[in-house]
Amino acid sequence: MITGIGTDITRISRVNFRIGKRVLTEKEKIARKNNAQYIAGRFSLKESFFKALGKGIGSHSFKDISFLNNSEGKPYLVLHKDFEGFNFCHVSLSHDDYAFSTVILEKLEGKIFLALGSNIGNKEENLTKALELLKDAGITILTVSNIYETKPYGFTQQDNFFNIVVEVETHLSPMQLLKTVLSIEKKMGRKREIKWGPRNIDIDILFYGNLVVELDNLTIPHYDFENRNFFIVPMNEIAPSYKHPVTNISIKDYYENLDKKDQEVKNWTLKNLKVLKSK
Structure with a gap:
């Protein structure tokens, strides 16, 4: 059962390194060169995640989660805070002049x-x-x-x-x-x-x-x-x-x-x- 869907679009040209300091975790900072495209992608993914929760960022912080890339380059979610209500997170991210992301939270039986x-x-x-x-x-x-x-x-x-x-x-x-x-x-x-x-x-x-x-x-x-x-x-x-x-x-x-x-x-x-x- 899908418990939440969040999408976000961020203009890359509007992103600066000051936003990166507020958004990126230490793991994200060392994972990639922190250029505007990378920062915009992480900002967009986190906005999508908190929208998928259904309450927005609220009492949470951008640094409560990280989005890292596996060996195939696909981003995946890392939780640094306890969240409930889902056991699967599906992530999609695309770049052009904008960073466009989608996060789907799902609760499947078992697993x-x-x-x-x-x-x-x-x-x-x-x-x-x-x-x-x-x-x-x-x-x-x-x-x-x-x-x-x-x-x-x-x-x-x-x-x-x-x-x-x-x-x-x-x-x-x-x-x-x-x-x-x-x-x-x-x-x-x-x-x-x-x-x-x-x-x-x-x-x-x-x-x-x-x-x-x-x-x-x-x-x-x-x-x-x-x-x-x-x-x-x-x-x-x-x-x-x-x-x-x-x-x-x-x-x-x-x-x-x-x-x-x-x-x-x-x-x-x-x-x-x-x-x-x-x-």
């Missing part, structure tokens, strides 16, 4: 992926309990991967992990979702004593639609996704065609490029799988 892991106690029961608590928090479980047993990452002197990836549906914003999964970890007695150390439950937000989020304590997509087999393998099972919003690489391609020699995989079906799925 939000969480990774769950456990290597203390009854690992399977821990994963089951975490899924139940996600449901109790109003988060709909759409798809659950099989359990994959994987070697520990980072700190290796510990037991193997049981890992799953789930696709969920929620109206929670990215930051609200983070607070919810942290509260579930706390409720289950998660203790953070050693970096990458043993844990009875760990819940990571891998992807939130095609949004890119860079907040002080939250980075989406997961900052190290492409280096972690225990994310890629189960996600390839449930969403192989999903594409990383920055690299534009599909999960299937990530999976096919893995060094699978280091990955022990056991396709054990989670107990009560059909019960745990919300649909």
Whole structure:
């Protein structure tokens, strides 16, 4: 469902570097040479985004968001502030004497992926309990991967992990979702004593639609996704065609490029799988 559409047109000749200081984030400043065309494009995109929100810029700031370009030159949105009501942002920008932009905000069911892991106690029961608590928090479980047993990452002197990836549906914003999964970890007695150390439950937000989020304590997509087999393998099972919003690489391609020699995989079906799925 489309939740908002915004368009804007800006005459490039009217843009100056004083506007650039007010509009551009540090990421945008180092991404490109800050000429008038570039500044006008970012100004136009941000105007379109805030129009798509339906309230204009209001209490927001131009520096609450960035528009960067991927390897193919296509602009994409980066959120530096928590926004709710959408999980996809589609962007178009054209230049001539004017910069003309369109931003479409969309709320699609699912396409939000969480990774769950456990290597203390009854690992399977821990994963089951975490899924139940996600449901109790109003988060709909759409798809659950099989359990994959994987070697520990980072700190290796510990037991193997049981890992799953789930696709969920929620109206929670990215930051609200983070607070919810942290509260579930706390409720289950998660203790953070050693970096990458043993844990009875760990819940990571891998992807939130095609949004890119860079907040002080939250980075989406997961900052190290492409280096972690225990994310890629189960996600390839449930969403192989999903594409990383920055690299534009599909999960299937990530999976096919893995060094699978280091990955022990056991396709054990989670107990009560059909019960745990919300649909």
